[in-house]
Amino acid sequence: METKISFTLNGKKVSLSTDPLRRLLDVLREDFGCTGVKEGCSEGECGACSVMFNGRMVTPCLIPAGAADKQEIMTIEGVRETELGARIVQAFADGGAVQCGYCIPGMVIAAYNLLQDNPDPTDDEIRLGISGNICRCTGYDLIVESIKLAARRGK
Amino acid sequence: MISEDMTRDISRAMRRLDAVDKSEGRSKYVSDYDFEDCLWARMVRSGISRGKIKNIKLPELPEGYYWVSYKDIPEGGHNYLHMIATDWKCFADDHVLYVGETIGLIVGPDKTKVEDLRDQIEIEYEEQESANTIDEGIACKGGAFINDNNIHCHLKLETGENVDHVFKRCDKVVEETIETGYQEHVYLETNGACCIPENGTYTIYASAQCPFYIRKSIAPVLNIDPEKIVVRQTVTGGAFGGKEHFPDVLCGPLLLAAYKTGKGVKMFFDREEDIENSVKRHPSKVVFRTGLDKDGNILAMDSKVYYNVGAYLASSYVVLQRGCFHVTGCYEFPNMRTEGFGVATNNFPSCAFRGFGAPQTLFAIETHMCHLAEMYGIDPLEYKSRYFIKQGDNTSTNGKVVEKVMIPEMLEQVLTASDYRRKAGEYAYGSGKGIGIAFYNHGGAFTGNGEQAIIKAKCRMHKYPDGTVEILNSQTEMGQGFHTIIPKIAAHVLGIPVDKIIYKDPDTSRVPDSGPTAASRSTMIVGRLVEKAALQVKERWNEEEFEVETHYEHPDGYPWDQSTFQGYAYLGYGWGVCVVEVEVDPCTGEVTTKGIWSSHDGGHLIDELIVHGQVNGGVLQGIGWASTEVMQNVKGHFKQTSMSDYIVPTSMDYPKQECFFVENPYEWGPFGAKGLGELVFNGSGAAYIDALSRAIGKRISSIPCPTEQVMLYMLEGKDIEEAL
DSSP states (O other), rough: OEEEEEEEEEEEEEEEEOOSSHHHHIIIIIIIIHHHHHOSSSEEEEEETTTTTTEEEEEEGSSSSGGGTTEEEEHHHHHSSSSHHHHHHHHHHHTTOOOSSSHHHHHHHHHHHHHHSSSOOHHHHHHHHHHTTTOSSSSSHHHHHHHHHHEEEEE | OOOOOOSSTTOOOOOTHHHHHHHTTOOOOOGGOOOOOOOOOOOOOOOHHHHHHEEEEOOOOOOOEEEEEEEGOOOOSOOOOBSSSOOOOOOOOSSOTTTOOEEEEEEEEEEHHHHHHHHEEEEEEOOOOOOOOOHHHTTTTOOOTTTTTEEEEEEEESSSOOOHHHHHHHSEEEEEEEOOOOOOOSSSOOOOOEEEEEETTTEEEOOEEEEEHHHHHHHHTTTTOOGGGEEEOBBOOOOTTTTTTTTTHHHHHHHHHHHSSSSSSEEEEEHHHHHHTTTHHHOOEEEEEEOOOOTOOOEEEEEEEEEEESSSSSHHHHHHHHHHTTTTTOOOOOOOOEEEEEESSSSSOOOTOOOOOOOOHHHHHHHHHHHHHHHHOOOHHHEEETTOTTTTTTTTOOOOSSSSOOHHHHEEEHHHTOOOOOOOOSSSSTTTEEEEEEEEEEEEEETTTIIIIIIEOOOOOOOOEEEEEEEEEEOOOOOSSHHHHHHHHHHHTSSSSGGGGGOOBBBBBSSSOOOOTTTIIIIIIIIHHHHHHHHHHHHHHTSSSEEEOOOOOOOTOOEEEETTEEEEEOOOOEEEEEEEEEOTTTTTOOEEEEEEEEEEEESSOOOOHHHHHHHHHHHHHHHHHTTTOOOEETTESOOOOTTSSOOOOOTOOOOOOEEEEEEOOOOGGGBBOOOTTTGTTTHHHHHHHHHHHHHHTTTOOOOOHHHHHHHHHHHOOOOOTTTO
């Protein structure tokens, strides 16, 4: 059953032997200690567990660990170390985007995913960009404003 | 980065102290801890709504795996959880009263094995007929199981003249029923807790609002001193009332499991488990009988308020009381009679949810007022404004409104910003466009003298030789921003930087009990205690190290009788006005919200950015409750069990909100602040339904009202102006 899986995690080569059908979410949290990756709904609906997978945002609660083999994954633990990630974090703090915080690492990933391609998004593009991420606290407005702030600070 | 300019007004935004850690994924929520060597637990629950347990067939348990049930409660221990009432059982014994009732725990070292074992358990029941709706509960379907009438709790309030006498001289007496449904909290972090035993004491880590509640609630299970249980709150990913009493339902069984196994035991719910088996907002039914003169003026109102409490009372009597106190909304009516009934059903018990019973009656009165106005061809805003309550006016409990009520000022703000008057005039009923308005309030803190008689909040402040100051109390951060505003209050009083203030997540072995983080009381009550403590520390600043303690004192001259519910129920209310504008697709019934404007009075705000976030979130949660958040219960089973079929608002569903505030300092609050966290939920649903109802030209008297329901109203609903 166990298979060796190797991938790049936050810029470093890692490998482990595990059941390839385990959820990538569990592998990231349990085997690599990436507890910034939050489990919210377990079915790809809420976006709390979002990570970057070969440069695109995915929800690892829906991805089997085997699919990560030879791929590149960046979690919030990696994104926060990038210039863009750190800029988003600071803007979230200044803009009042954070309340309970449980959706926020995933929200930072969504903002990162959006801004890496579109450094100057409109409000509608931001709302679309975070539409796969549920927040129950903020009503989204201050998250949208914070992403705009992050974009402005990148100019 | 966290420096705060003390020369500025305290209302000016400060960066939240937890924002960076949370954004970077560094904050540790309960499931982020290792809790190494702790056993995993999964709950085994009732699959039926009411019946007798005939037999529980357990699989053979391998070495190191345990079954924990009520039979493990030691002699002298009690099989209940103390959640205001003491009727909620820690474990079902030979009967079950609702789907999801805890029967036992399977505990063991391997998570997957524990789940396998749980799935092999077979429970044989003798099923009985159940009562699941308010009407079935009242009708005692299947036979009463609480008292002889299925009424868990009841109260009655009267103001003015006897309404039956007044009705005789009315031109007409109309009757209308307004109903609201279940609402699920959907805190993004599901429930979880861990209990670790050590030398006769137990340490609990939990995602929770009220650490001291847990201690008090579960200690009777082992019949131990609550001090033997230490509760440490972990960073909590949202609560909204859903983690006020409910963590007790996890922690009681975990305590017993830790006692039995002698090991630490942890349990985390997944989302489906959490939605299916957790408390919700009480469904309600409010039946108004309103006596009117020939011009439509209200002479008397009789309201019967029914809440679906579920199988156990727990905190619901207090929820029902708050509901009944708020049934008059922002109005003063001449003669009132209000009766509340907490109806027992075989459903998962209902519990706290932002607003704590007030949103249901506020939705009811706002909607009823609109319908009365429309029946007489009067503009709803004009009609409502005839009855606005003012300072010194009589409340539903024969107390007076103590503070200045700034509804006229707030109204002007939202009317101007939304262009309400023009739009209300232009958009004909049924035109597909509608604009609606609602007024609401929320009594801050515990009712009457409860803060003094029941809660007795204490707060400590410790000054260290290095000039840092630690704040010690039991208030939790759950997203609302409390652990930022409290250091901010202390820093402003002391005139020291915020980073010199220490304020940790509560640990019941270190902090005094300053009461629950609930009831919009934390800023108003505990914030004030912190302010007072800081003033004392400032006086003695030159002393090297010392500690001060402050206690809540109720102001004199505002009597309250808790046995008759008469007097000053609340010294300070938050007030709100909300306008919502919608457009409805005439073919599909799809609703597009075009604008949301609100104004709130939270006294002098401690932090305008935090408050802004509270308003945005609360207003949207209120609209969700009224529109898409359908939670059906069929024979005791919740039908929506995931985030795919229980529909909460996304970033695409509503436009950016416009928020306003008024400056109305509250005499007994820190820097003039008062409660606001629940207020902001209380009225947006009614404003949305008012707008929707006008847009389709049909009367809506029940929520939620999702698209399918809008279609039905459009096809066969009653016209808005039709007589009640």
